[in-house]
Amino acid sequence: MDVQTQNKWDRASRTYDFFAAVDDKRLGSEKEQLLAKARGKTLHVAAGTGNDFKFFPVGMDIVSIDISPKMLERAKIKAAAYKGSIELREADVHNLDYPEATFDTVTTVFTFCSVPNPIAGLQELHRVLKPGGQILMLEHVRSTAIGPIGIMMDLMTQLTRQFGPELNRDTVGNVQKAGFRLRRVENAYLDIVKMIEAVKNRSTP
C-alpha cells in the first residue's frame, strides 16, 4: 500500500465534499451518460466519498475501491442509499487483490490524474477485467488542441502535484499503452475533460 498517497487522500477526505459541491452541476450529465453503460460485475476505482454512486444504473453489483480508509468511511452512507449492491474495499489500484478476469466493467471518475503510476494502475485494471470487458473513464488530461493551455498545464502541474492531481497526463495514450483498445473518446470540456471508453480484446489472456 502506498502510504504517502493514502495519507494525502485521508487528509483530503475532510474537505472533499465541500470542494466537489458543484461538480455534479457541471459534469453530472456526462457522468450519468458514461456510467449508464456499465454492465455486469463492476469495479469502481476511487470511491471517494461516494459522490458517483447515484449515477450508476439501479440494481448493479459494484465493488468500489479507494486507497483512503477515511474516504471509504464517508462513502458508507451513500453506498447504503444506492438501490443495488455496493461493496466498499480499501485497495491500491497498482496491486489489486482480485484474480484475473473478475470484472465485466471498470469505471473511473477523475482518478488517473492522481494515481502515482498510471500505466501500472491501468495494466492492473486490464488484468482484472474479463476479455471483452470495458473500461469507462471520465478524466482530465493535458490539452493538445490549445497550445497555451497545454504549456500552462505543464507549469501548473509542478505546483499541483505537491498537494493533489497532475494536470498534464496523456490518459488516452496511457490506456492504449496498458493494452486496452479504444472504443470511443468524447470531449466533455474543451479537450481537457474526456469520456474515454476502451475494451480488453477478447483474445487477450
Add this chain to the structure above:
Amino acid sequence: MLLQIGDYLAGAMIGVVTALIVRIIIWSGMDMVIAMLVGGGIGMIVSLLISFMLSPLLGIVETMVPGSLTGMYGGMLFAMRDSMAAGSRTMAAALAVGAIFGIVVTVTIKLYNHALRGTVMEAGD
C-alpha cells in the same frame, strides 16, 4: 445561468488581483524579461489560489483553466507593460484592464469549449 455569470466574475477577479499585485511589485524600468517572468509567476499563484477558493461555488476545472490563462499570460503582459511604463496610467485603469482581460479570456475559452466538445473518436465494439 448563475454558474455562467460566476465564470465571468471569476475571470475578472483573477485579472484584477493579478494586475493589482503586478502593479505593486513591478516598477518602471525593471528588466522586461525579468518583469515578464515575475508577472507570469505571480499570475499563476494568484489564479491557483482564487480558483481553489472559488471551486466550491464554480467547480475547480472550469475556474482554473480560464483563470490560470488569465493569471499566467495576463501577469506576463501586465508586467511587461508596467516595466516599460507603457501600461495604464492610474491604478484604476490597470485594474480595469485586468478585469477586461479576464473576461475576454473567459469568453474565448467558452467559444473554444463550444468548438471542441463532442465525440473525437468512435471505433465501436
